[in-house]
Amino acid sequence: MAAGALALVLHAHLPYVRTEIPGSLEEDWFFQALMECYLPLIQTLEVAASSSEQIPRATVGLSPTLLALLQDEELKQRFPTWLKVRIDLLKDVPSNQRNAARSLAKKINNQLIHWQECDGDVIGRFAALQSSGVLDLLTCAATHGYLPLLRENPEAVNGQLKTAVKEHHRLFGVNPLGIWLPECAYYEGLDKIMLSAGLRYAVLDGHGLLHANPRPRYGLYAPICSKNGVAFFGRDSEATLPVWSARDGYPGDPEYREFHRDVGWDLPIKKLKCLGLKEPRPLGLKLHKVTDLKIALDKKKIYEPELAAERIKKHAKHYLQGRRNQLDKLEAQMEIKPLLVAPFDAELFGHWWFEGPAFLAELFLQAKKENILFTRLRDVLSEAQALQLCDPCPSSWGKGGYHDYWLNESNAWIIPEWSKAANAMIQHCSRQNKGGKVNKMLLKQAARELLLSQSSDWSFIIRAGTTTDLAKARINLHLTRFWALIRVIDGEEKLTKRLLKEIETQDQIFPLIDINDWCKFN
Template sequence: MTEDEGTFCLVLHSHLPWLPHHGTWPVGEEWLYQAWAHSYLPLVDLLERLAVDGHRDVLTLGVTPVLAAQLDDPHALRACHDWLGNWQLRAQFAATRWSDPQLKDLAAAEFRAAGTALETFESRWRHGFSPLLRSLVDDDVIELLGGPLTHPFQPLLDPRVRSFALRSGLADTALRVGRAPAGIWAPECGYAPGMEEGYAAAGVERFLVDGPALHGDTHAARPVGSSDVMCFGRDLEVTYRVWSPKAGYPGDPAYRDFHTFDHPSGLKPSRVTGKHVPPHEKRPYDPVLAAASVTRHAADFVDTVVSRLRALRSAHDRPGMVVAAYDTELFGHWWHEGPAWLSAVLRALPTVGVRVTTLRGALAAGHVGPAVSLPASSWGSGKDWRVWDGEQVSDLVTAGASLQEELLGVPPVAWRDPVRDQLVREALLTLSSDWAFMVTKDSAADYARRRAKVHGDRFAELAALLRADHPSRFARTEALRAEDGLFGRLDARGLLV
């Protein structure tokens, strides 16, 4: 082992589309509260424990404005508290109906976990996520990444809409944590040549792309084009060790199976057991076996990072950098043992000579390469735009283009107009990248199409009332804002000029 093996940057992307008031189960608010309980609460707890132990610049955390809005929303806060209480009741119910001693132990563990989550939520989260996030930012525990307001796929946006969504998203993050982030996780890592100019104009200094956009040469940050904006590429050789399209740690037979439910209680009592084992044949979850797999996989990942860094040093004759980037919701929500694995990895890497830091810290350490011209790209299938611009979603793409054209044709006014504000809000909700992703991947596609249609129809209704100067537009705006009132400071005058 050398004294400095190189630099490791963990980047987590926290995002869910706007869900409050738009259904509950199987897709809707339940999705939000599961991720809140099993990913966001454990991640904040982990970061705070690392901070107490003296760790700084632990990781780079992307939080999209639309997720932050939900985690600060009064309705969502009340409903999440109810969900956590219901989780504890469901665990208590399971304990009365499960006769297997191993399952009874699991029910007791779930009861305790729910109780801990309730206590944490009541003592730390009742005023929302932003106060907790601000402390982590102010204490340099994390570097925060922002993004456009509703997570739209930026390459498909009119440049004026793209600029407004990004500038407003950065301003919303600044309102919540006291400063605008210097970096963003571009939605879906979507990039079109020239977008760096808009980033520079908005004050963005760095952003993420997927590894293939750099032809796999991700060992250093790179200025994009003639700008000073830096891009960081995901190192897929390391990233896919955890989660790949075909394999990864979460598929280990000992880990909790995400897809197998005990439907009366809603709990997940089974372990993966095997890839082709039907649900009724899966073995009961055993936390001792799972913990052993966590230890093994954390050690394997550390070895993988060290090996990769040594290969980069050999290839470039200087210490290298590895950027591993994932959805935050993988850790805890999708992969039950994910938070424990994260803790083990983040504590182990420094002990083997790896510098663990943020994207900001990597730049300070000198991990900068020559300028690069990036191709059109994303982190989706094919690493191009097909997920968001393919044949399956051609109708959504056409509707989105027409909506933007109509939006930009709305006559501006000099005063703050709540109708125009809501019109822009509904437009941006329609343009969320999630809807096309869910349709292309056939993941709750009906829900996604319905959400795109609901917001598109509301936009069209308000636009028609505006054109007619109809007095009912104000009452209708108030009704819509009761459901979709996120981003209270959104000001349409920043777009309709």
């Protein structure tokens, strides 16, 4: 009989990077994640559910912006061609890379077949996994806004949450009960707004529970309930470190695939120009292995899929045995069954760590032998005894544990811009009549632009110093569109047909958006 359980929680998210330009960097972000992570993850769960003696169980958060990309018909039509281009590129590699190239081409072709068989209905496949009891699907804030930085205007937080709930219901036919808070970020009083949106539970970083008031009797190993009636689970670092850390965990194994060495850096400029690219950039095609974390990329050895497959089996067994040891020790000290919560970005599995989906498959395959029971957060709450009342501590899972990564000298300029725009939005939405039909339509689009400007991804990118120009351009684009719409509503400007068409074409998201969600709180 298993003592306690393990809850795997995967958060799948991309910012709204829809573009009308085939081959763009933003399109690559989405298609690479689709090819390397989302499709393999679904297949892993479907295969495990059909063949495992123990039904695989996991909790998966799907952000509304990712769902919008998955539903977009134009992107669905482009994806097969994008895959075929990469299959063709793998035919033209040096002889010493051909084994790795053939293996990768086979995987990509497999994704293409599965995509065509389901007609690109990834959302439907996720829904089926929830209906069969495999998944507990969570929502997220509408555009992954970093909620503690929006708290000056609680109506802005309300808009993020209620828009997300509407979108989840539109696509899945049921309201979500749980939410992945963006970056697991929490502040005092957020639970009250969560509850008003119908959201009853979320995951926090460990110190969000360990520093709760009062300190939970069972620490991280049982959920707590806030005084406003929302349950919170705490991330267990011992159960997550081996999986996400390249330095201290499995992804850094010498036989696993190297993330940073990409065929896109090796192809001649002439070949790249044939693909419509002006300069080298990652194409999602990697044929080298880690070899050694300390050596230069040009010294990496060729990837050997067979050797990596053997490591996956060993690492899955090692991980499960580690969790079994944890649970046995905890059971001896607790009066209830202990729970280990292991949350990750879903993109770790397949994108950052290529072998991640195969690792998950091995976990489900070996779980019974290692006496590990997987569970979903929803099931924990439905089976749990009374939860201890504790108010969580403000926290996040970002570097430093709080809000530093999204509020620092590089990106602090965004906060007053959000605040100014949110104030204008609240004032306009709180008016009794809200204007005529046209003004309400414009106000809905303004709400979309405000939400899109608030994505935490752009703040993160600016702090990380990667594609900072793109991130700043995205924020400024949506805020510029927001203020243009507000000026039209106020009668200060006329909206040109060109601008209206551009906005409606590029930012076609959240069809059920409700401007009443930004009405001023009493």
